[in-house]
Amino acid sequence: MKSEVILHINGEQRSTVIRQADTLLVVLRHLELTGAKPGCLNGDCGACTVLVNDTPIKSCMMLAIETVGQEITTIEGLHDTAIQRAFVEQFAFQCGYCTPGFVMNAYALTTQKPDADEETIRKWLESNICRCTSYQEIEQAVRSVLVQKKR
Structure with missing residues (x-):
């Protein structure tokens, strides 16, 4: 089953269609935000770390549907910090x-x-x-x- 959702990523509203089982990492990469890297895909390596409401989260371990209404920041959202x-x-x-x-x-x-x-x-x-x-x-x-x- 697929759903159309709006995700708030790097200060922008992004509309996308997701499956309920899609991880945040999969959805970010589908949206061409490829800075978060697939590594272990089980939460061990941290290569996929993004911020959700300013908290570091391993995006391979979080369902994208859980981030609806949350603020997501990826490496692409940081500028000359x-x-x-x-x-x-x-x-x-x-x-x-x-x-x-x-x-x-x-x-x-x-x-x-x-x-x-x-x-x-x-x-x-x-x-x-x-x-x-x-x-x-x-x-x-x-x-x-x-x-x-x-x-």
């Missing part, structure tokens, strides 16, 4: 596949917990996996944004 610049400045990526998910998670961390300590940073970043081992650079990117916010 401090965390994006920090990822570039700190070389916090290698192959880049995991980067959108890490950026979304780190963006939420730096906006919601501007006083985050080392343990909080590590705890938040545990939800994402980088197979190329850029963890130190990613943590440094987060730290650099938090330091800027304290100034």
Whole structure:
């Protein structure tokens, strides 16, 4: 069974037809928002992380129908944020596949917990996996944004 729904994505209303069983990840990619990456498809890797009402969510684990009436932000909805610049400045990526998910998670961390300590940073970043081992650079990117916010 299919339904026509309106999703609020990156500040825009997007009309689409979905099946009740479609994950948010599948629908986003159907809408040509391909920044959220399919990785494990079971919630382990975090490559598909988006924000739903400013909370990091693994879009492979959420049904699209659950997001009707919610605010969805994808990597395409961020524009020249401090965390994006920090990822570039700190070389916090290698192959880049995991980067959108890490950026979304780190963006939420730096906006919601501007006083985050080392343990909080590590705890938040545990939800994402980088197979190329850029963890130190990613943590440094987060730290650099938090330091800027304290100034």
